[in-house]
Amino acid sequence: MAPVTGSRAPRLAVIVLVIVAGASLCAAWAGRHAQLLAQNEEAARSNGQLALYANSLHTLIERYRTLPAVLALDPQLQQSLQGPIDPATQNMLNRKLERINAAARSSTLELLDHQGLAVAASNWRLPTSYVGHNYAFRPYFSQSVSQGSGRFYAVGVTSGIPGYFLSSAIKDARDGFLGAMVVKLELPELEQEWAQGPDTLLVSDARGVVFIANRPGWRYRTLHPLSEADRAELQRTRQYHDQALQPLDHQVLGNLDGAARHVRVNGPQGTADYLWASLPMASEGWTLHLLKPPMASTEDSRNAALAAAGLWLSLVFGGLWLNQRRRLAALRQRGREQLESLVRARTRELRDAQEGLVQAAKLAALGQMSAALAHEISQPLTAQRMQLASLRLLLDQDRIDAARQALAPLEQMLVRMAALTTHLKTFARKSPAGVRERVDLAQVLDQALQLLETPLHTAGVRLQLQVRRPAYVRGDVIRLEQVLINLLRNALDAMTGVPAKDMHISLQLHGEQWQLDIADSGGGIASEHLEHLFDPFFTTKPIGEGLGLGLAVSLAIAHEHGGQLSAENLAHGARFTLALPIDTEPA
Ligand code: ADP
Numbered sequence: 020m021a022p023v024t025g026s027r028a029p030r031l032a033v034i035v036l037v038i039v040a041g042a043s044l045c046a047a048w049a050g051r052h053a054q055l056l057a058q059n060e061e062a063a064r065s066n067g068q069l070a071l072y073a074n075s076l077h078t079l080i081e082r083y084r085t086l087p088a089v090l091a092l093d094p095q096l097q098q099s100l101q102g103p104i105d106p107a108t109q110n111m112l113n114r115k116l117e118r119i120n121a122a123a124r125s126s127t128l129e130l131l132d133h134q135g136l137a138v139a140a141s142n143w144r145l146p147t148s149y150v151g152h153n154y155a156f157r158p159y160f161s162q163s164v165s166q167g168s169g170r171f172y173a174v175g176v177t178s179g180i181p182g183y184f185l186s187s188a189i190k191d192a193r194d195g196f197l198g199a200m201v202v203k204l205e206l207p208e209l210e211q212e213w214a215q216g217p218d219t220l221l222v223s224d225a226r227g228v229v230f231i232a233n234r235p236g237w238r239y240r241t242l243h244p245l246s247e248a249d250r251a252e253l254q255r256t257r258q259y260h261d262q263a264l265q266p267l268d269h270q271v272l273g274n275l276d277g278a279a280r281h282v283r284v285n286g287p288q289g290t291a292d293y294l295w296a297s298l299p300m301a302s303e304g305w306t307l308h309l310l311k312p313p314m315a316s317t318e319d320s321r322n323a324a325l326a327a328a329g330l331w332l333s334l335v336f337g338g339l340w341l342n343q344r345r346r347l348a349a350l351r352q353r354g355r356e357q358l359e360s361l362v363r364a365r366t367r368e369l370r371d372a373q374e375g376l377v378q379a380a381k382l383a384a385l386g387q388m389s390a391a392l393a394h395e396i397s398q399p400l401t402a403q404r405m406q407l408a409s410l411r412l413l414l415d416q417d418r419i420d421a422a423r424q425a426l427a428p429l430e431q432m433l434v435r436m437a438a439l440t441t442h443l444k445t446f447a448r449k450s451p452a453g454v455r456e457r458v459d460l461a462q463v464l465d466q467a468l469q470l471l472e473t474p475l476h477t478a479g480v481r482l483q484l485q486v487r488r489p490a491y492v493r494g495d496v497i498r499l500e501q502v503l504i505n506l507l508r509n510a511l512d513a514m515t516g517v518p519a520k521d522m523h524i525s526l527q528l529h530g531e532q533w534q535l536d537i538a539d540s541g542g543g544i545a546s547e548h549l550e551h552l553f554d555p556f557f558t559t560k561p562i563g564e565g566l567g568l569g570l571a572v573s574l575a576i577a578h579e580h581g582g583q584l585s586a587e588n589l590a591h592g593a594r595f596t597l598a599l600p601i602d603t604e605p606a
Contacts, residue, residue, distance in 0.1 A: 038335050042328040049327030053320035055275075058294060058313070062279030065296035065309045072213070072220060073300050073307050079209060080183065080303070086123055087187035087200040088168065096130060097189055100197040104138050112139035113150070126182055126205040130189075132198040135160045147178040154201075158256055159186040163199040170303070172230055174260040180205055181230060181259075206231065219293070219310035222300075226253075228264060229308075236287025240267035281313065373575050376555065376568060399432045457602050458496050460533055461488035461526055467503035474511060478520060485525040490533045491602040494580040499599075502576050502584070505569040506537045506595050512560065513541025513593060521592075532582070533601055538594040544586060552586055573597075 090096065095115070099108050116128040120141035127149070129140040135155025143150050154160055162169025169186040182205040189197045213220045213233035222231035226249050227242035239262040245253070253259060268285040272292070275281060282295040293310040300307060406429050413422040464486065468475070475482065492499075507522075514520040521540040526533065544552065551557045553574045558567030570584075577584040582599035 038332070041335065042331050045331040046324035046328040050320045050324035053323035057319060058281070059276040059279075061294055061311065062275040062296055065279060065294065065311060066298065068218075069296055069298040069307050069309050072309070073298055076209065076222070076307070077300065077302060079206070080185075080204070083123070083125055083202055083204055084170075084185055086125060086128075086202045087185055090119065090128070090200045091187040091189045096200065097191065097197060100130075100132055100138070100189060101191065104132075109139055109150075113141075113143035115139075116141040117143070123202075125202045126180075127203040129154075129201045129203075130198060131160060131186075131201060133196055135199075138198070142178075147175075149177055152177055156256060157184065159184045159201065160199055162186070163188040164196055169199070171256075171258070172224065172303075172305075173256070173258045174262065175203070176257055176260055179260065182206065219308075221308040221310070223306050223308065225304045228259065229267070230259070234287070237267070239264055240286075241265070242267055242269075282310075284310075373572075376572055376575070379568060396436060399436060403429055403432060455493050455495070457491055457604070458494050458499060459488065460490040460492050460499065460535060460599065461486050463496060463499050464503055464524070464526060464535070467500055467507055470504060471507050471511070475507075475522075478511060478514065480511065480514065480520040480522050483521065483523045485523075485527070487527055490526050490528070492533055492580065492582075492599040493602040493604060494599070495576075498576045499580070502573040502597060503535075505573045506597070509569060509595070510537055510539035510541065510593075513539050513543075515541075517541055528601070529598070531600055532598045535597045535599075536594055537597075538589060538592060540592040543588045543591070543593050546588075549586070549588075553584070 096112070099112060104112070112130060116130065116139055120126075120128045127140060127142050129137050129149045131154060132138050134153065135157075136153045137149040137151065140149040142148050157171060157173065159169030159171040162171070163186045167188045169184075171184045171186075172181070173184060174181040182203040184201055184203050186199045186201040188199055191197055210231060210233055216233070219237065220231075220233045221229045221237055223229045223242055226245060228245075229237055229240045229242065232238040239259060241264050244266060245264065253264075270283050271280045272283055273281040275294070278298065279294060279296040281292065283290065283292050292313045294313050296309045296311075298307045298309075299305070406425060410422055410425050410429075413419075413425060468482075510522055514522075517540060519540055523536070523538040525536045528534075545559075548557075548559065553570045554567075555571040556567040557571075560567075570586075574584045577597055577599070580599050582597065584598075585596050587594050587596075
């Protein structure tokens with residue numbers, strides 16, 4: 020890996036920072052979210068619990084609500100309130116209320132006259148007896164006067180014990196108000212039962228004063244500040260007697276689903292956080308409160324945090340991986356393009372070089388040939404000059420027929436010389452690359468052999484031909500002829516100094532290709548030379564005789580035509596094989 024350079028280091032640091040910060044943010048968010056969900060679930064559970072508590076409280080109160088109403092119908096009570104009460108009647112009433120109270124298992128029963136004076140009470144035997152006290156200031160009395168019944172939670176002014184007072188008006192036959200029957204419930208059993216639970220349970224009145232609590236120190240606290248009017252009213256009804264009513268120091272940290280909040284309380288147990296759910300009890304105008312210790316971060320929220328961080332990391336790394344892949348692909352594409360243009364340039368250079376080579380080889384061959392040509396032409400020229408001289412003699416002697424006969428060999432010689440020069444001209448011409456025409460390879464062979472007829476004949480070569488014709492290939496006549504001349508010349512050269520000079524040429528169809536074999540009975544190819552044969556400038560001939568270009572150029576031409584050129588050794592001599600695809604295009 021490349022070392023982190025100066026410019027990349029800060030970028031890397033930023034990326035790492037983003038990844039780490041993102042993971043922590045995701046984890047925090049998911050953890051918080053999961054915890055909120057769990058808290059909301061807990062809040063829903065709290066609301067369910069509160070409904071159960073409210074129900075049990077409601078059932079208890081309902082059980083006693085009918086008691087004063089039924090007693091108010093008692094004719095004995097009605098009658099006794101119609102006039103002044105003598106001690107015997109009072110005694111009878113006290114004992115009656117005492118009996119009923121014991122049977123109904125209520126806390127206290129009392130009978131008030133039309134002025135609110137307690138004329139009889141079930142607790143008449145106790146020092147805290149209500150008898151003789153006036154309770155007109157209590158709202159349940161005024162409610163009985165005005166509405167026929169009343170209810171009021173208060174701390175007993177006589178007993179100092181809090182309780183719920185339920186009252187019913189006692190009326191005469193003409194619906195006149197005679198007094199009120201009052202039952203007091205102290206609910207100690209309920210508070211005791213509630214104290215068993217692990218949570219804090221409070222009941223507050225309409226003013227927000229907590230009057231029932233299952234934990235010590237919470238009772239007689241106010242949940243919100245009391246107005247002056249409230250304080251005056253409390254003073255008047257002496258609802259909480261001489262309790263100080265300290266505010267409960269608390270602060271809402273957040274709201275949850277339903278009527279639940281997350282609250283910090285600086286309360287009787289010191290500072291603590293609670294999940295605080297509330298439920299109003301419409302029938303009494305009270306509100307029930309359930310306070311639970313907040314949940315510690317649960318396993319669920321930790322798992323959610325981990326999962327979110329994991330998701331974030333896999334997203335980020337996935338993104339990075341994709342980005343890297345895209346960049347690699349772009350790099351690879353650029354590399355490919357560069358390579359392709361390089362290959363194109365090299366191919367162009369090679370083609371130019373090859374064309375140069377072809378031309379050079381042609382010129383070299385031309386040099387060789389012109390020597391042969393000079394020899395070739397000088398002989399017939401001498402012969403022709405002599406024949407012309409004898410022709411003139413024949414004409415001088417008027418031997419016209421003999422003269423005409425002497426013209427024929429002259430003409431033959433001229434035709435041959437013309438053919439030679441034509442070949443040389445076409446050979447030396449630089450043919451334009453890419454000329455492609457239907458060519459009969461058999462005819463090309465004929466031409467090449469014709470061009471080399473004299474040297475072959477002079478050397479005394481025995482030529483054996485096996486040629487199938489026509490052998491159509493697609494290509495450039497001049498180039499193909501150049502290949503054949505090269506191969507024939509080499510074969511001829513190879514047989515210099517060999518007594519039996521045999522050349523065997525065959526042109527046959529092999530599958531999809533025309534195959535031209537030129538075998539000689541020369542010295543063959545030395546095994547160490549076999550692999551260098553087609554290298555440019557490889558030659559075993561003396562300086563001035565060989566350029567070492569013939570086979571290299573021939574191979575290039577064979578390839579150019581979609582064919583191959585190969586060499587092998589025979590028992591005596593060598594064989595060169597040129598294979599070219601047959602011409603499939605229409606003529
Ligand atoms: P040049 O003929 O100028 O040497 P070529 O490329 O035509 O160049 O031939 C390269 C070499 O291949 C020759 O020098 C010769 O050693 C060898 N060679 C070619 N043809 C034959 C053959 N028919 N028999 C033996 N050797 C051959």
